[in-house]
Amino acid sequence: MQPLFETRECRKGRVAYSLFAGTIMAAICAIWLYRIQELMSGQGGRSWACIGMFMAELWFSFYWIISQPVRFKVCRHSTFKERLLTREDKLPGVDIFVCTADPVMEPPIMVINTVLSAMSFNYPPDKLSVYLSDDGGSQFTFYALLEASNFSKHCLPFCNKFIVDQPRNPEAYFAQVINGNADHLSQELLDIKKKYEDMKNRIESAITKGSISKEIRDEHDGFSEWNDQVTKQNHQSIVQIIIDGRGTNAAEKEGCDQLPTLVYMAREKRPGWPHNFKAGAMNSLIRVSSEIDNGSIILNLDCDMFANNADSIQEALCFFMHEKSGHEIAFVQHPQIFYNTTPNDLYSNNMHVIVQVEFAGTGSYDAAMYCGTNCFHRRESLSGRKYLKDYRWNSDIEAKKKAGKTSQELEEASKVLANCSYEKDTQWGTQMGLIYGFAVEDVVTGLTIQCRGWKSVFYNPKRAAFLGMAPTT
Ligand SMILES: O=c1ccn([C@@H]2O[C@H](COP(=O)(O)OP(=O)(O)O[C@H]3O[C@H](CO)[C@@H](O)[C@H](O)[C@H]3O)[C@@H](O)[C@H]2O)c(=O)[nH]1
Ligand SMILES: [Mn+2]
Numbered sequence: 001m002q003p004l005f006e007t008r009e010c011r012k013g014r015v016a017y018s019l020f021a022g023t024i025m026a027a028i029c030a031i032w033l034y035r036i037q038e039l040m041s042g043q044g045g046r047s048w049a050c051i052g053m054f055m056a057e058l059w060f061s062f063y064w065i066i067s068q069p070v071r072f073k074v075c076r077h078s079t080f081k082e083r084l085l086t087r088e089d090k091l092p093g094v095d096i097f098v099c100t101a102d103p104v105m106e107p108p109i110m111v112i113n114t115v116l117s118a119m120s121f122n123y124p125p126d127k128l129s130v131y132l133s134d135d136g137g138s139q140f141t142f143y144a145l146l147e148a149s150n151f152s153k154h155c156l157p158f159c160n161k162f163i164v165d166q167p168r169n170p171e172a173y174f175a176q177v178i179n180g181n182a183d184h185l186s187q188e189l190l191d192i193k194k195k196y197e198d199m200k201n202r203i204e205s206a207i208t209k210g211s212i213s214k215e216i217r218d219e220h221d222g223f224s225e226w227n228d229q230v231t232k233q234n235h236q237s238i239v240q241i242i243i244d245g246r247g248t249n250a251a252e253k254e255g256c257d258q259l260p261t262l263v264y265m266a267r268e269k270r271p272g273w274p275h276n277f278k279a280g281a282m283n284s285l286i287r288v289s290s291e292i293d294n295g296s297i298i299l300n301l302d303c304d305m306f307a308n309n310a311d312s313i314q315e316a317l318c319f320f321m322h323e324k325s326g327h328e329i330a331f332v333q334h335p336q337i338f339y340n341t342t343p344n345d346l347y348s349n350n351m352h353v354i355v356q357v358e359f360a361g362t363g364s365y366d367a368a369m370y371c372g373t374n375c376f377h378r379r380e381s382l383s384g385r386k387y388l389k390d391y392r393w394n395s396d397i398e399a400k401k402k403a404g405k406t407s408q409e410l411e412e413a414s415k416v417l418a419n420c421s422y423e424k425d426t427q428w429g430t431q432m433g434l435i436y437g438f439a440v441e442d443v444v445t446g447l448t449i450q451c452r453g454w455k456s457v458f459y460n461p462k463r464a465a466f467l468g469m470a471p472t473t
Contacts, residue, residue: 001086004318004326005079009364014072021068028061070361077363077459079318081311087321093127093295094313095379097285099278100303101135102232108144108207109171109200110304110469115145117169117306118299119152119260120159123313126245129261129293133281137235137266139226143212144203145264146220149242151199157257158192159310167467169306170196172339222264237268237418239288241407261293265418273420278372279434279441286383286433287417292410296393298382302373305336305468312465316376319457320393327393328366330381330454331446334374334461335359338470349470355460363458370446370456374466378454382445384432387453 035054038045084091096118100111111132118130134141151170159168166173174193206212217223222240229235245261267284269275276283282300289295297320301307309315316332335355341347362368381387405413416422423429429436438444450456459465 001323002080002083003324004081004083004322005077007075007077007364010074010076010360017071021071024064028057028064031057032061067358070365071357072361073364074357074360075364076360077319077457079315079459079461081314081318084314084317084321090321091124091127091317092297092320093129093293094121094123094297094299095289095293095295096121096128096130096299096301097133097282097289098130098301098303099133099135099281099285100141101278101281103136103138103140103207106136106303108138108141109203111141112144112148112203113169113171114301114303114306115148115262116152116155117167117308118301119262120156120163120168120310121307121313122160122310125258125260127295128313129245129263129289129295131263131265131285131289133285134264134266135232135269135275135281137230137232137238137269139212139223139230140203140207142222142226142238142240142264142266143206143216145242145262146222147199147203149259149262151195152243152259152262154192154195156259158188160257162186162188163310165309165463167306167308168310169308169467172306172308172467233269234271235266235269237415238264238266239411239414239418240264241292241411244407263288263292265414267418268420270420274436275420276429276436277441279429279436279445282441283423283428283433284418286379287422288414290379291414291417294379296379298377298379300373300375300377301466302468305373305466307465308467309461309463309465312461313376315461315465316459319459320376320378325455327391328387328455330378330387330449330456331368331370332376332457332459333359333363333368333371333446334459334465336371336374336468337464337466339467340469340472342472347470347472359458360460363456366455366457367450368446368456368458370442370449372442373468375442381449381452381454382433384427385452 035045035050035057038050044050098111098114098118100106115130115132119128121128132141132145155170163173166176174196177189178193206216212223225236225238241261241263243259243262245259265285265288267281274280286298289298297317299313319329319332320326338349341349359368378393426432434441434445435448446456
């Protein structure tokens, strides 16, 4: 079978870099010689200040030397997603996790733009589920997600019909298209834009008013979860399956295409129980999604990172489904690229050298770092499984648990999994799921997965797979 991806070593600039690296190495050797001579001569070189300087220089030398193999072996992957068509019957279920924590700092309208971009991936909707974890436990975020689910019935068919290579985040798409030539705007585009703007106004006016009207609350039972006692830090688990993607769903009944499953989750929060920030949210999502869909691939997106390429799932699968080495790969990390950087990227948000040299270089050794958002994971390795030589991926493992259960039954069963006490005396946060106790839970989790024998890929496609919003001050 033809391979699903290929890897090329980048040799551009190698000679210039070798010259540069040579001069640094010569300077390092000269410093060592100088320090050793000073130490031997018994003069000022033995003072604590000089010894301290020497230690710092040795540390730099060590860092510099071990970083050279990475910088001298920068590779780039390309994928052949058309070849996946021959393996289509085996496409795995994909669960997308979007995390948000605060409805003020992360406005619900931005969050649902990310959710909509994730729902509109070019992937069979019955194999795709999008989960929103709301650590803010906010009814406004829930309301915005309900609005997004209604809007998706119009927006997804529109995307499939008209949007080829633009972002499928409505806000970014309209900004890009409308800024172009307004004369060519079709009626469909104007209609969908109007629907989007009406939705945005409804959400923003509810937030400004600080309450959700009775008519809206009556439209969905889910609002009954919010009462006067519910605060951000003190509330029960809330799981609401807003769109149940099984079989014929509401959209199809209304004559639209089938939609992916859409779930809202706010894990339980109680004073005195550690919530472990994003790592805690992710672990609850792993469990809740395993009850509902159990897709064998998980994609995590921060709420300010939207999908910019509808084919990114297929591209990532080219690594996981690669016949020769796919079963060894635990995760495929994409870089964080920002669309709103200042001219010349003054604050270096896009971290060009780190992304294009260091991340790509570590990726060449099958050891890409896990950097939180924009990462596709194999569910098994993220959940704590060790890699064993005879491991082969069985994409049929998606349990058919949900078959025969109603949405309400699934919701009730999953709420328990998002309770504070669920993790007590378990290996969650130490051996299973994302690792707790670190500010950079992603990096530590990635290293833990690699220590269990798995490999990882850094994939930086020409067209950015995800785009985010960067701080510009
Ligand atoms: O209690 C929390 C705190 C944060 N988040 C979410 O986690 C994401 C990342 O948090 P943020 O404060 O924006 O951190 P950043 O420094 O911007 O994020 C980078 O660094 C983090 C820690 O290394 C990674 O988890 C992220 O994916 C990566 O983008 C956001 O979507 C938040 O909504 C939660 O869900 N619950
Ligand atoms: Mn962030």
